[in-house]
Amino acid sequence: MNILQKIFSDHFEEMLYTLHPRQVVIENVDRMINCGDPSFGGAMYICPHCENMKFVPFRCKSRFCPSCGVKYSQARSTSMSFKLIHCVHRHCVFTIDDELRHFFLDDRSLLDCLFQAVRSVVLRMFHNINKSKNFVPGFICVLHTFGRPLEWIPHIHCLISEGGFSDDGSWRTVKHFNYTLLRKSFQTALLNLLESRLGPSFKKTKALIYRKDKNGFYVYAKPNLSDTDTVIKYISRYLGRPVIALKRIDSYDGEHVTFHYNRHEDNAYVKKTLPALDFMRLLIQHIPEKNFKMTRYYGLYSRHREIDKSLYKAIPKSKHQLLQSFTKWRSNIILSFGYDPLNCPKCKHEMLLVELYYDHHRVSLEKLYERTMAKAKCRSA
Structure with a gap:
């Protein structure tokens, strides 16, 4: 868990009964807390050369998630x-x-x-x-x-x-x-x-x-x-x-959160400490x-x-595909951290997607394709 997930996870029930949040808040906070949790699904990759395996958990795709x-x-x-x-x-x-x-x-x-x-x-x-x-x-x-x-x-x-x-x-x-x-x-x-x-x-x-x-x-x-x-x-x-970006949250002791910002008027550095629930109230609004x-x-x-x-x-349209690739998970990792997440750490060959998991259920690519096609037929009918 990152520090924001920890804060909301520790005080989630207290937030529900004290702040009475909107339904959309509950949904976004719940997704953010479980972002990257392997138990909620992910993708399994395998190296065709050395058969090394790697599991990549799904992300929550919530804009509230940092x-x-x-x-x-x-x-x-x-x-x-x-x-x-x-x-x-x-x-x-x-x-x-x-x-x-x-x-x-x-x-x-x-x-x-x-x-x-x-x-x-x-x-x-x-x-x-x-x-x-x-x-x-x-x-x-x-x-x-x-x-x-x-x-x-x-x-x-x-x-x-x-x-x-x-x-x-x-x-x-x-x-x-x-x-x-x-x-x-x-x-x-x-x-x-x-x-x-x-x-x-x-x-x-x-x-x-x-x-x-x-x-x-x-x-x-x-x-x-x-x-x-x-x-x-x-x-x-x-x-x-x-x-708020994670780098702006300086500390969390279980009860209080300290974060900083540069004041807009004079760009002065300001550090602020709030009770966790007050900090959460500021964010979810x-x-x-x-x-x-x-x-x-x-x-x-x-x-x-x-x-x-x-x-x-x-x-020009010739550059659209190049720019679109930068928004994908793999390209973002390469640009941000300088390594390819789908290169095998052992032999450096490119790993291949073999299985998907959804909420503890294993789904092969063939079954996933069949399920998608069945849904498409139902919609067209």
């Missing part, structure tokens, strides 16, 4: 890179007032309003450039609900192309972003959406926010991302990553609801957009 979450982040960032147009992109972050955070925690369906507000203001900003031609950018929104101290702080990371296609197919580069418009428009759009969802009871809070944030909500831009490699590396840091889309594509990157973007793709 190891599987990193793999998910790599896969999603690679998938995103295939959609990018060959142009400069700008990374903007849309934040909200502290007074609004609890609304999104109490009712997680309101998180959709954040996406809708960002979509409307970005499209409006580009539409104002030339209303007759209707220039549309490509932009990708990623929801983050946590900060470095693990507090609940929902905000949107948005990757926007510095330019857009018009209705007649012409491209226009846009270097100047009107941040005054973005701040005020985002504030207005979000507050109006929340009022429509929450009703008249929200009007008092809405008026308070307008008095408090006269210049709109804070919207700031990260450095421009000019080349594709920089874009992929940059977005992989933000896309679907686990709430960031587990999204099942099937909730944390990443959404708009404008030129949306599925229904009719314009032919194949001529403008940043990554």
Whole structure:
């Protein structure tokens, strides 16, 4: 077990009866605790040369898991890179007032309003450039609900192309972003959406926010991302990553957890010690609801957009297969640790998959194939 698995395993029952977690939390925590446990299945490999055998346990594939979450982040960032147009992109972050955070925690369906507000203001900003031609950018929104101290702080990371296609197919580069418009428009759009969802009871809070944030909500831009490699590396840091990396957890004595972070304001090193249950509460609040889309594509990157973007793709199709291989288990081990996990440790020949095990049950490849084909026939029928 890694240190996070140990913490949640020791206090799992206490979490159930004290924190009353959502069902999706229970499922993700249970999967994370048992990630890599051989009793839940795995794959058996054998060396055809010396007959040496090796068992590789299955992983949980939960984004809450620190190891599987990193793999998910790599896969999603690679998938995103295939959609990018060959142009400069700008990374903007849309934040909200502290007074609004609890609304999104109490009712997680309101998180959709954040996406809708960002979509409307970005499209409006580009539409104002030339209303007759209707220039549309490509932009990708990623929801983050946590900060470095693990507090609940929902905000949107948005990757926007510095330019857009018009209705007649012409491209226009846009270097100047009107941040005054973005701040005020985002504030207005979000507050109006929340009022429509929450009703008249929200009007008092809405008026308070307008008095408090006269210049709109804070919207700031990260450095421009000019080349594709920089874009992929940059977005992989933000896309679907686990709430906390294992290296940030310094110690656990059975009752208290100590972790560290660099404060966002001044990058100062901060070490914090919390009771295990409080630490767990901080983490599980960031587990999204099942099937909730944390990443959404708009404008030129949306599925229904009719314009032919194949001529403008940043990554040619010839490189797709190479990049996709980097998201696989074997390639990740080679890149991270410098050795091939399927090379026999004795004779260095490549090992072959011979059997799969699911929950203590041994399944030969022939039976697995027959079972898969039978299921496929049932679906088609």
